[in-house]
Amino acid sequence: MSLADSDRELVVEELGREPTPAEAALFENLWSEHCAYRSSRPLLSAFExxxxxVVIGPGDDAAVVALPEDGTDENHSSTYITLGIESHNHPSYVDPFDGAATGVGGIVRDTLSMGAYPIALADxxxxxxxxxxxxRYLLEGVVEGISHYGNCIGVPTVAGSVDFHDGYEGNPLVNVACVGLTDDERLVTAEAQEPGNKLVLVGNGTGRDGLGGASFASEDLAEDAETEDRPAVQVGDPYAEKLLIEANEQLIEEQLVESARDLGAAGLGGASSELVxxxxxxxxxxxxxxxxxxxNMNALEILLAESQERMCYEVAPDNVERxxxxxxxxxxxxxxxxxxxxxxxxxTFDNGSGDSETVVDVDAHFLGEGAPMNDLPAEEPSQPDTDLPRTDLEAAFEAVVSSPNTASKRWVYRQYDHEVGVRTSVGPGDDAAIVAVREAExxxxxxxxxxxxxTETAPYVGAQAVALENATNVAAKGATPLAAVDCLNGGNPEKPDVYGGFTGIVDGLADMCETLSTPVVGGNVSLYNDSAAGPIPPTPTLALVGTKAGYDAPALSVDADGDSELLLVGDHGLEREDARLGGSEYLRQFDGSDRFPALPDDPASVVxxxxxxxxxxxxxxxHDVSHGGLAVALAEMxxxxxxxxxxxxxxxxxxxxHVLFHEQPGRALIQTxxxxxxxxxFDGVAPVVSLGAPTDDGTLEIDIGETTLETDADAIRTLRSTIESELE
Structure with missing residues (x-):
């Protein structure tokens, strides 16, 4: 580890001396891209x-949002949820099991530090x-790590997504969100309250694992990262985390905590300095x-180790013994x-000699907030030219429906315990999950x-589409958007074309969330996701929550009700020769290109x-219509x-x-x-067209133009089992 020369000059100027080795390492980690957001913070003001x-917005370990009493009342209650999201990308490449597992552990502890009990995960x-x-090796290891940790701590994984793209070959992304439950009396923040209060470390013992994890996460992955960077990956212990969850609950119930911060990036040094x-x-x-x-751990190792399952609490002196x-x-x-x-x-540090040495003496605010921001050049991306393939419609249907991107993710989510906690009303595999918050009805x-x-095709519009897609998923279950958190993943920001794409996804996500009146209350940024294979596509993961009265929701699949009709709501492209296929799985399967489709004129009203x-x-x-287009949505019903x-x-x-495979979001199929x-x-909001009616024979028949596509549920199940059949 080494502090950059320009940063060292600022530190020397502030301190009036050379930094100690421990101070230099602390500044290097806390001023890293991972912790200080030096390339992204100037962009984040775009978010509303x-x-x-919103009770607590960005800047704490997790955001806090008040729930309406019955899901629909505008008057919000004293029942709060916490929202947080984290990335564990580099560690999951080096060690997929422990990298993903400790990502779950970290975001759960962010939840604990707000005085909340974790009730749901989304990956x-x-x-x-x-x-x-x-x-496939990375997929299997990551899923095993998430399922092992989440199942052991008893927090259900209820939602998420899995995508495959050659841009992630040398740098997978693992983004994990957590929802917690608290109220106005239990709420704790990561803001130290009063001089004289004690700092108490509770949890696992500190070891040497995870040293330099923050700086490791702020660099491109090298070809030998799987061996050379292994010491920077933390090792998780979910059973200790479960004990920590329950201990934290007791501490909060007895009101023994003045403030709290979990130990994540930069370990004890990061948590304690940020807290004060x-x-x-x-x-x-x-x-x-x-x-x-x-x-025989030295001061620097104790200060910066990212050993897991640890919390730092501010405690009044009279409460320390309890x-x-x-x-x-x-x-x-x-x-x-x-x-x-x-x-x-x-x-200070006493190595056993009886002499205590001061190893760190800095202004906490300068340590946490003094990193200079980067002013980087950005090249605005252009959308691709139109180059459409000529395909047989039946072959195209089979290719798109069986693609790993649109195929069933059952192999993944069946490994997660999504029912523990007895709150899950709608689990994974649907457009959105629903958990029951009975405290707010x-x-x-x-x-x-x-x-x-x-977002590879069109970073700005694609990110707008991501926000609209998540909002449509929630709306398909009868819920209205409440709030969101984002995990903004990009490549090396020092490359103008990469930074231009990253800027596009930030602005696109921010603009659509504002249009949908959905505040983005927190998030995470992960840059330098580059490898020998090149930069990742700009990837704006959004975790969005909405509320509704009650806990039930319409089914995703049709039933054989002869008196009902199937309607398509949204742009159908039936009469337009300029309907766009850009960003579609269809074009990815057949090596075509096109501009991204236009979004609805009034997306908020659609939702x-x-x-x-x-x-x-x-x-x-x-059922929401999006990835794979109308063809996949019909097959899934x-x-x-x-x-x-x-x-x-x-x-x-x-x-x-164009009609079957374009992927404009903000559309839905409705059986009514x-x-x-x-x-x-929907009059004046979005077009509505009747597509037909359900039958009782389990067959999908699509008459389109001069072509008839016919298949049945069993054949569709076989097509959609791509992941399962390859990994079992």
Whole structure:
């Protein structure tokens, strides 16, 4: 590890001396891209993060949002949820199991530090081409790590996404979001409160794992990263995390915590300095007091190790003994390592000689906020030319429906315990999950993901589409958007074309979330996701939550009700020769290119109207239309008991492939017993066209133009089992 020359000059000027080795390492990690957002922070002001429902916005370990009492009332209650999202990209390449597992552990501890109990996880995963052996190795390891950790700690993984793209071959992405539950009396923040309060470290012993993890996450992955960077990857212990979750709950219930921060990037040095800096205070820490699991650790190792399952609490002196008792009850280590002061952030270390040496003496605010921002050049990306393939429609249908990107992800989510906690009403595999928040008598819908094909084709519009897609997923379950957090993943920002794409996804996501009146209340940035294979596609993962009255939702699959009709809401492309296929799985399968399709004129009204219609008693099923287009959405709605007979008339100049495979978001298929009511609801909002009706034979028949596509539920199941059949 080494501090950049320009940064060292600033530090020397501030301190009036050369930094100690421990200070230099601390500055290098806390001023890294991973911690300081030096290339991205100037862009993040684009996000609107305020709203009457927002209790705590960006800047803390997790955001806090008030829930409406019954899912629909605008008057918000004292029941709060926390929202947080993290990336563990580089570690998951080096060690897919531990890298992904500790990503889950970290975001859960972010939840604990706000005084919340974790109730749901959502993971969005991105790998290289599924056909590549190394991509499948990473997929298997990451999923195993997430499932092992999440299942052991008893937090359900209810939502997420999995995407495959050759741009992730040398640098997979593992983005994990967590939702927690708290209220106005339990709420804790990461802002130190008062000098004289003690700093107490609770959890696992400190070892040498994860040293330099923050700086490692701020560099391009080298070809030998799997061996050379292994020491920078943390090792998780989910059983200790489960004990920490329950101990934290007891500490919060007894109101023993003044402030809290979990130990993640930059370890104890990062957590403790950030905690006091937010309160405009300082601290004095005696590093030898930290309980350790390895002998002869030096000051720098104790300060920067990213060992997992540890929390730093600010505790009033009179409550320290009770905190010790609770830690002992849950078989957790507990060390009083120092106290909050009104001076500098100082750390001393006694290596056993009896002489205590000051190894850190800096202003906490300068340490946390003093990193200079980067002013980087950006090249605005251009959309591709139109070069459309000529394909056989039946072959195209089979190729798109069986693509790993659109195929069933059952192999992934069946490894997750998504029902633990008895809150899950709608689990993974649907447009959005729903968890019951009985404390506020509402259902919380959760959708998470991005679309690398979209944002590679058109970063700005593609990111807008990602936001609209997640909002549409939530609306399809009858919920209206409440708030969102984002995980902004990009390549090396020092490359103008890469930074231009990253700038595009930031602005696109921000603009659409503002249009949807959905505040972005927190997030994470992960840059330098480059490898020998090149930069990743700009990837704006969005985890969006919405609320609804009750916990039930319309089905995704149709039922064989002879009195119902299937409607397509949104742009159908039936009469337009200029319908766009850009960013579609169809073009990826057949090596074509095109501009990205235009988005709806009034996306907010589309989302609000869809949520209302989805909750209507005449609605039998609702399914979002997006990845893979109309063809995939229709295939996913068919079951062994219920099929669909669909007729799609197209004008002579329109290619049926445009209609079946374009991926404009903000569209939905609705099975309803009152089609006139749906048409009336969407009048002036979005076009509505009748496609046909359900049948009782489990067959999908699509008449489009002069072509008839016919298949059945069993054949569709076989097509959609690509991932399962290859990995079992």
């Amino acid at each position: 993060s305020e709203g009457e429902q 969005s995963l991105y790998f290289g081409d599924f056909d590549a052996e190394h991509s 800096a937010k309160g405009g205070l300082g601290a004095h820490i005696e590093l030898e007091r930290v309980h350790q699991r390895e002998p 905190v010790r008792e609770i830690a002992q009850r849950f078989d957790l280590g507990c060390s009083v390592i120092g106290e909050v002061t009104d001076g500098n952030y100082t750390c 509402c259902g919380l819908a959760i959708s998470s993901g991005a679309a690398p094909n979209w 609000d109207t869809l949520a209302a219609v989805a909750d209507d008693e005449s609605t039998r099923a609702v 068919v079951t062994d008991e219920a099929g669909l007979e669909v007729s799609i008339p197209v004008d002579g100049g329109v290619d049926p492939a 017993t009152d089609p006139d009511d749906v048409r009336e609801a």
